[in-house]
Amino acid sequence: MLDATLKTQLKAYLEKVTQPFEIVASLDDGEKSKELLGLLQDIVGLTDKITLKTDGNDARRPSFSLVRPGADIGLTFAGIPMGHEFTSLVLALLQVGGHPSKLDVETIEQIKAIEGTFEFETYFSLSCQNCPDVVQALNLMAVLNPNIRNVSIDGALFQEEVERRQIMAVPSIYLNGEVFASGRMEVKEILAKIDTGAASRDAEKLNGKEAFDVLVVGGGPAGAAAAIYAARKGIRTGVAAERFGGQVLDTMAIENFISVNETEGPKLARALENHVREYDVDIMNLQRAAQLIPASSEGGLHEIKLENGGSLKAKTLILATGARWREMNVPGEQEYRGRGVAYCPHCDGPLFKGKRV
Ligand SMILES: Cc1cc2nc3c(=O)[nH]c(=O)nc-3n(C[C@H](O)[C@H](O)[C@H](O)COP(=O)(O)OP(=O)(O)OC[C@H]3O[C@@H](n4cnc5c(N)ncnc54)[C@H](O)[C@@H]3O)c2cc1C
Structure with a gap:
């Protein structure tokens, strides 16, 4: 075999x-x-x-x-x-x-x-x-x-x-x-x-953080680049991302990153994270922002409320939340996600073998 x-x-x-x-x-x-x-x-x-x-x-x-x-x-x-x-x-x-x-x-x-x-x-x-x-x-x-x-x-x-x-x-x-x-x-x-206890433990930890000079929401290539640029200036920088790496994590072969002939998404995502970690950046992964509360006065702190109940404050916010699969908003799309509505033909193709698609 x-x-x-x-x-x-x-x-x-x-x-x-x-x-x-x-x-x-x-x-x-x-x-x-x-x-x-x-x-x-x-x-x-x-x-x-x-x-x-x-x-x-x-x-x-x-x-x-x-x-x-x-x-x-x-x-x-x-x-x-x-x-x-x-x-x-x-x-x-x-x-x-x-x-x-x-x-x-x-x-x-x-x-x-x-x-x-x-x-x-x-x-x-x-x-x-x-x-x-x-x-x-x-x-x-x-x-x-x-x-x-x-x-x-x-x-x-x-x-x-x-x-x-x-x-x-x-x-x-x-x-x-x-x-x-x-x-x-x-x-x-x-x-x-x-x-189940992890969300509230996380929220408690995040609430205890000092305000950031720059808080980037999103950890794809754009968020990673923004964080590196900010941190290189020596200012207190954080990244809050639902999924650090972003869409790159779902990509296998990448052949259009000029100067790198070929790489794989997860490998590039790891490289992005390693690069960001070279600087003093606080990466808060698996944190989904639920609400943005702008500063109430000029020069005040903006607030990002997270889904787990935690909250982060920053003088400057950079939103780099990227993109998701485009939805068609047709009836049944959500209910049948994974049960007929598919987004990745080469992953899910074998399950449709012999079926009318
Ligand atoms: C299957 C696939 C293959 C691809 N192949 C290629 C390719 O070969 N070459 C190429 O150039 N491009 C390719 N792309 C496109 C490329 O991956 C994207 O253009 C790129 O990742 C965009 O980067 P971004 O940082 O703007 O956003 P994203 O990568 O979308 O990252 C967004 C970030 O924001 C976070 N986020 C979103 N909402 C919230 C929220 N509410 N709270 C906290 N965080 C949040 C996400 O978790 C993520 O960390 C591909 C994409 C896919 C899906």
Whole structure:
């Protein structure tokens, strides 16, 4: 299943596995089960730290779970995670095998402290570029906290399920059987949604901040540039962004950034953030501005009220809130978002296979 080059690369990665674990596969007589078995046999053939069992009893077939004895980890793939999901598979193998993630300590502790029951089901397609972030985020959360479990499901292989749930866009995330979200999400965005105390804790922190000389609302390329220009003048600068990186995060190949032949959106977004962090800029990510209250007198402070109840003040505001998918305002557009109304043809295309569009 894996070619020689991929095997060599994977073998090198698997050397980072420190804690032995099992892959428990649930298979049937179908071709896809044979294909998955081939992949899993290739993997266990590359390391003595991972063993394969094929007596799984998951109703979804083919599927497999990563099971570390003594640890309660709920991490399952239903389907064959190749294509864009191969990286998710490799990361899952490493993290279940005890290799630490690069996530910051504060976020790791926040994940570990989450209480409750969180059974996620994440539908992906192998050609979806936005899916791996979600799959990887939820898998990592499942590795860190036994209250969180994630099954990543290849929608193309589980068509009956996709039809029953009327899923027509990936990634589509379900939590405890209910729609949770769709579209690319990072760990911190997911956390903000499930950690109910986080919003008020954040608001409290933000309320305690001193007024900024310049506050930029928006963290896309425009907001990042504005922040750098301001901070270079030595004035107190902040960026409040719903999603730092902006639309760039949803872009895969970028080939028109002159002087850089080719780059990828998430890579460029990371570079933007690193560049901004070179300066003394207070980046407040995952903060959605809900209201602007202009200064009541000349030279006074403007106020940005945030959705979480917090508020920020500044002498000068720069609004760089960019753009969103254009909506047509036709009946049903919102209700059917992700259920027939799609914005990313190459992500969601496989789910429309054989259908009239
Ligand atoms: C799929 C896709 C592919 C693309 N490919 C290319 C390409 O190859 N080449 C190219 O040149 N361009 C491309 N673009 C366009 C490019 O990404 C945008 O032109 C660029 O990102 C605009 O930058 P911006 O900073 O003005 O806004 P955006 O990138 O839209 O950023 C807006 C920022 O404001 C934040 N924001 C919005 N509302 C609020 C609020 N109420 N409170 C707080 N924050 C808020 C957002 O979270 C975000 O951080 C592509 C866009 C998409 C979607």
